[in-house]
Amino acid sequence: xxxxxxxxxxxxxxxxxxxxxxxxxxxxxxxxxxxxxxxxxxxxxxxxxxxxxxxxxxxxxxxxxxxxxxxxxxxxxxxxxxxxxxxxxxxxxxxxxxxxx
Numbered sequence: 001x002x003x004x005x006x007x008x009x010x011x012x013x014x015x016x017x018x019x020x021x022x023x024x025x026x027x028x029x030x031x032x033x034x035x036x037x038x039x040x041x042x043x044x045x046x047x048x049x050x051x052x053x054x055x056x057x058x059x060x061x062x063x064x065x066x067x068x069x070x071x072x073x074x075x076x077x078x079x080x081x082x083x084x085x086x087x088x089x090x091x092x093x094x095x096x097x098x099x100x101x
Contacts, residue, residue: 042082051093058099
């Protein structure tokens, strides 16, 4: 019983230290992450095409790819996530060009 009590106390102090860790890097601001995404080579390449730019700016599914800090960091760091967005944008752009206006 004594050992369990010690383990609980150690776990509580470990959690407190983890949350208040002074050496932990702060998360970048969401606006900074969005700016980094829009400066990325793949994003600029997509935005050169008019149809793709319309999808990037107006499609709610695209905004969902970087709706929070976590998703924005994921979009910046994971190539598979980037490729998924690129494929989606190109697919939607092709659909919008195929529709008669």
